Amino acid sequence: MSGSEKSSDDFDLDALFDEARQASPVASSDLMQRISKDAALVQTKEEAVVAPTTSWLKRGFAALGGWPALGGLATAAVTGVYIGFMQPELVNFDANGVELSDFDEAEFFPGDALFFEEG
Amino acid sequence: MALDQIGETSDDALLVLYANGDPDAASELTARLVPRLLPFCNRMLRDLAEAEDIVQEAMLRLWKMAPDWVPGAAKPSTWVFRVASNLCTDRLRKRRGIGLDEIAEPVDEAPSAEERLLQAERLSALDHALDQLPERQRQAVVLRHIEGFSNPDIADVLEISVEAVESLTARGKRALASHLAGRKEELGL
Numbered sequence: 001m002s003g004s005e006k007s008s009d010d011f012d013l014d015a016l017f018d019e020a021r022q023a024s025p026v027a028s029s030d031l032m033q034r035i036s037k038d039a040a041l042v043q044t045k046e047e048a049v050v051a052p053t054t055s056w057l058k059r060g061f062a063a064l065g066g067w068p069a070l071g072g073l074a075t076a077a078v079t080g081v082y083i084g085f086m087q088p089e090l091v092n093f094d095a096n097g098v099e100l101s102d103f104d105e106a107e108f109f110p111g112d113a114l115f116f117e118e119g
Numbered sequence: 120m121a122l123d124q125i126g127e128t129s130d131d132a133l134l135v136l137y138a139n140g141d142p143d144a145a146s147e148l149t150a151r152l153v154p155r156l157l158p159f160c161n162r163m164l165r166d167l168a169e170a171e172d173i174v175q176e177a178m179l180r181l182w183k184m185a186p187d188w189v190p191g192a193a194k195p196s197t198w199v200f201r202v203a204s205n206l207c208t209d210r211l212r213k214r215r216g217i218g219l220d221e222i223a224e225p226v227d228e229a230p231s232a233e234e235r236l237l238q239a240e241r242l243s244a245l246d247h248a249l250d251q252l253p254e255r256q257r258q259a260v261v262l263r264h265i266e267g268f269s270n271p272d273i274a275d276v277l278e279i280s281v282e283a284v285e286s287l288t289a290r291g292k293r294a295l296a297s298h299l300a301g302r303k304e305e306l307g308l
Contacts, residue, residue: 013296016245017264023242024158024265031157031171032149035178039145042182043137 248298260291
């Protein structure tokens with residue numbers, strides 16, 4: 001609270017501060033009303049935010065997972081379109097998922113079929 | 120909340136009550152804060168109408184911030200004084216360039232007696248002397264010596280350390296004494 005320290009000077013500033021405090025303006029009723037009105041207005045708005053009314057479309061969208069879910073859906077759709085437009089020969093995998101290269105098989109032992117033949 | 124209970128509730132709790140929709144909390148907080156806030160702003164700006172605008176704006180920001188208020192983190196009173204102090208600083212910066220003589224003198228309502236005239240003269244001299252101080256020094260002196268804030272609360276308002284507050288108020292008081300020294304006899308100090 002207000003200091004009771006005395007000024008190092010030869011007169012008492014604290015007395016002057018007290019005088020200034022006593023002569024301070026009093027808040028008018030008009031100002032108090034303006035402030036109360038603001039308070040009520042802000043309070044009403046905040047309450048409206050606490051209980052919002054949302055449309056069925058927004059509620060449905062939220063139930064599906066909102067924007068993050070939509071992001072995943074969009075990625076899947078784009079991937080599907082990409083695969084659909086690709087030329088079949090460029091997607092060339094065998095049954096085990098190994099990509100097959102487009103080259104001719106080299107025959108190192110041209111007569112190897114002979115080893116498997118009986119007789 | 121019952122009106123007799125609300126008077127004993129802390130500022131902190133009142134702000135939470137307000138955020139929760141209590142209709143009386145705002146009136147009580149207004150009654151507690153505005154009578155202290157207005158003289159401070161008026162002393163900073165020396166214009167009552169402008170001071171009232173600043174007080175209204177600072178309180179409006181308090182209402183808007185209420186839903187996010189963290190109880191115990193700060194005092195609503197120092198928070199709102201900080202906002203008001205910054206708003207006053209902005210106003211004063213906008214005014215920069217206007218000479219001291221162009222700033223309105225405080226209006227004396229009815230100076231009928233000699234003592235009343237002398238008192239008005241003393242207060243005007245104090246305001247003038249306060250105007251000579253650097254802004255932060257003036258804010259610290261007014262908060263400490265006129266509004267009666269504690270040093271830790273002033274530190275909170277001005278966002279500086281308690282040591283810095285002590286230094287500001289001590290230097291401010293010395294400077295005030297020096298400004299007023301020449302008018303000691305004339306003002307009956």
